[in-house]
Amino acid sequence: MRRTAKFSTFQLINNIIMVMLAVICILPFLHVLSVSLSSSAAVSANKVTFWPIGLNLNSYSRALEDTQLLRSLWISVERTLLSVTLGLTVTSMAAYVLSKGGGQKGIAGYKWFVGFFIVAMLFNGGMIPTYLVVTKMGLYNTIWALILPTMINVFNIILIMNFFKALPQELEEAAFIDGAGHWKVYLRVMLPLSLPVMATVGLFTVVGEWNEWLAGQIYMKPENAPLSTFLKAAISMPNIDIKNAEAAAKFNALSLNSAQIFIGALPILLIYPFLQKFFAKGIVIGAVKE
DSSP: OOOHHHHHHHHHHHHHHHHHHHHHHHHEEEEEEEEHHHHHHHHHTOOSSSOOOOOOOHHHHHHHHHHHHHHHHHHHHHHHHHHHHHHHHHHHHHHHHHHHHHSSSSTTTTTHHHHHHHHHHHHHHHHHHHHHHHHHHTTTTTHHHHHGGGOOOHHHHHHHHHHHHHSSSSHHHHHTTTTTTTHIIIIIIHOOOOOOOHHHHHHHHHHHHHHHHHHHHHHGEEEEEHHHHHHHHHHHHHOOOOTTTHHHSSSSHHHHHHHHHHHHHHHHHHHHHHHHHHHHHHHHHHHOOO
């Protein structure tokens, strides 16, 4: 009884802390949304907190009229889709091979490959060497400059590898007895069973690629920048000149930037609920080594 009371107290305190953390995460988002929906006068007077004042959609209509924003949005969508597709394909293939280990049933040079991936996880070539490689390969100002340098993530390989190792070996042995090779086992046995960890790694990739802005600033020209890079530039250095000064005067810059930020966050908000149910399961199974 005493132990149960202690556990209940701990659970109550834990729930209170989790609720407080959730509120801390939600309040900035609510503030940005409220500012984007408020009137320019209310925003300028600093009256907006967590509820819109003078509700209107002027900032959104203004933001969606910006062709550069829409172009950057499409580039981010293209970048994210290609990164997730190619990244999951290559990462899962490498994880399947490494999950076999060494010895007679594994791969030759297993320890060398493991050491190679560990070194790659701890060290990188640096910004300048990477930039030189990207430019010398003719990738500058192309979508591939945003995808190829970060396509392989060693942490994700380890996560998927441990997930494969946790699956019953009898499934593979039954497939091999039926005449399947490693390709069929990988495609028809491993991949269908690895949906939780694939969804988890895919969510990591989506969030990481969508929010990453530095590569777009280094490897892309402003007209081909992804959305995160465009938003960073728009917020830090608003592009106001003689041509758009009159139109800019009609809108509060903070309200407009808030609308742009919300538009940029909306795709992630729509995707996450569908992947969230796989998230915990994929992390737990893929992170435990038997």
